[in-house]
Amino acid sequence: MTADTAVDTEPFYSQLREDHYSPLWQLMGGIGPEPRTNLVPHIWRWEQTRKLLMWAGEVVPLEDALRRVLGFRNPGSRPDQRTGATDSLWAAVQLVLPGEVAPPHRHTPSALRFIIEGEGAYTVVNGQRVPMEVGDFLLTPAMHWHEHGHEGDGPMIWLDGLDSPLISRMNQYIIEETDDVQGVEKPFPAAYAHGLLGKTWGQPHALTQPLVYKLSDALAALDHLRDGEGDPYDDIIIEYKNPTTGGPVMTTISAYLQLVRPGVDTKAHRHTHSAVYHVVRGSGYSIIDGKRIDWATGDTIAIPLWYEHSHHNPTGEDAILFSYTDRPAITALGLWRERGNA
Ligand code: GTQ
Ligand code: FE2
Secondary structure: OOHHHOOOOHHHHHHHHHOOOOOHHHOOOOOOOOOOOOOOOEEEOHHHHHHHHHHHHHHOOHHHHOOOEEEOOOOOOOOOOOOOOOOOOEEEEEEEOOOOEEEEEEEOOOEEEEEEEOOOEEEEEOOEEEEOOOOOEEEEOOOOOEEEEEOOOOOEEEEEEEOHHHHHHOOOOOEEEOOOOOOOOOOOOHHHHOOOOOOOOOOOOOOOOOOEEOHHHHHHHHHHHOOOOOEOOOEEEEEEEEOOOOEEOOOOOEEEEEEEOOOOEOOOEEEOOOEEEEEEEOEEEEEEOOEEEEEEOOOEEEEOOOOOEEEEOOOOOOEEEEEEEOHHHHHHOOOOOEEEOO
16 A cells, blocks of 8 residues: 555544544554563652651641651652552651551551651551561551551651552552551460461451561571572572461562671662662662662662662671562562573
């Protein structure tokens, strides 16, 4: 067909639109052999994060906010895009001031917390009261009731991680809220809470996994492993596990603590899950997509899917990183892939 005999296709396309048909040949733009995202790697520095969060404490009463949470929004996000720090992971800092209670609710997104600063706060998850101490890693699995209170002095600050952007994209984000604080039930003995011992009659108890992992336990495990070889991409890394399944801590989210030993340069890799890192101790840098990002205690870093990254500790001190990912969700969908330079 030559130009001067070209068919006028406009009536065809307008009929398709009117009758709700999609021509595939117009939809394949931007899809190629590699996964792609418009999101970008980014670091949020602790100094600025803490300053803005404390400012929120001055200008936003908890009654108005319910939860005083500042999310880390990926700079590559389009204005209407339901993203957090990455395509599927929300990351945020939350501030509770003395005497405040963030009211009870439950939702389909799974949530985790890593405690950054303060003492005297607690969360109640399905009737179990969990005190929060710096370095603790806490879980609020999907549809578990939770509320947060603070009986100490001074600000209480923690990192929140949720799969809410993923759940939102699937139009499955539901929340139930109430003003009635939960009745706090008698605490489970540790072995029962951790799934080592279980009742055999009637209903299983409402919690089937530990709700808190202490920093000292995780650090002891890292220390135990530090003389070995380590992972080529992460150095000495442990996963927080659900002991009742041996799998990730939640259906969609896995979480880790890692030690990048002094002088270590990890190899670079990329994978189809995305990750949020929080610097617990020390300093160092990562090379993400060929660019060096220096980090130090309190900083939070987003690595969206398929960006190549490596971690480096040029200092003489340990660097300890907490991180969480959507790897279990990506794996369940059959999408997990990795490409490394090891
Ligand atoms: O503390 O329950 O960062 O429901 C986002 C949603 C925290 C919470 C967030 C939440 C919470
Ligand atoms: Fe919540």
